Amino acid sequence: MMNVLTQVLVIGVGGTTNSGKSTLTKRLTTAIAGSSSMCQDNYFLDPGDERLNKLRIPELDCWNWDKIAALDMEKMVADIQTKIDEHSCSVLFVEGFLIFDYEPMLSFFSKKYFLTLTQEECRRRRSLRVYNPADGPQYFDKVVWPEYINVLEQVKLQPDVNFLDGTKDQDEIFNQVLGEVKQLLENMGQSV
Known part of the structure; x- marks a missing residue:
């Protein structure tokens, strides 16, 4: 018989x-x-979706993929709610660059982290990645x-966000967040 969890702890990892x-998020889920x-990147609208028309940037000949309207956030909220209702996990990590910028999601989070x-570092790291559709030459600076x-x-206006410096050692960030999540689970009476 499956052990049904009484509460799902939802942790937001934004930035x-x-x-x-x-x-x-991957390291925490493994640990x-x-x-x-769940990753917000899985909810981008398809390039042919007509909802993107209002996000077109003619001078750059592209869409603004960095606005909340470029994502199907209603579906993401519904999927989070389903995971919570099914009690299919003890902790649900929700990761994304705009997860704290969408009011209907904010009530899910027991803890929020923002990297x-x-x-300069953001530009450097982004230049090492390949995006589809690809970034145009001015996309980083203008969008x-x-x-x-x-x-x-x-996000700074939200009193319950824990800001983390993404340039710090990844192990240090991981250990800090892991320790805090384990403490939350212990406070809920769940074994870690």
Whole structure:
């Protein structure tokens, strides 16, 4: 007989592009038995979706993929709710660059982490990745960084966000977050 969990702990791992969100989330999911994760990147609209028309940037000949409207957030919220309702995991890590910028999601999170980077480090890391569709030559400066600054300013208004420097040692960040999540689980009476 399956042990049905009474409560799912939902942990948000947000932050700028290439700040280490996915790496941290994967490590945490591996380290905590019975945990699961969801990635906001899986909810981008398809390039042919007409909802993207309002996000077109003619001077760059591309869409603004760094706005919440470029994602199917209603589906993401529904999928998170399903995971919670099914009690299929003890901890659900929700990772993404705009997860704290969508009001209907905020009530899910028991703990919120937001990884930051300097503009120079963010640009450097992003230049090492391949995106589909690919970034145009001015996309980072005209879209990615300004959108991140807008989100960061909004997230700073939320009193319960734990900011982490994404340039710190990955093991140090991982150990800090793992320890805090384990403490939350112990406080809920769940074995770790």
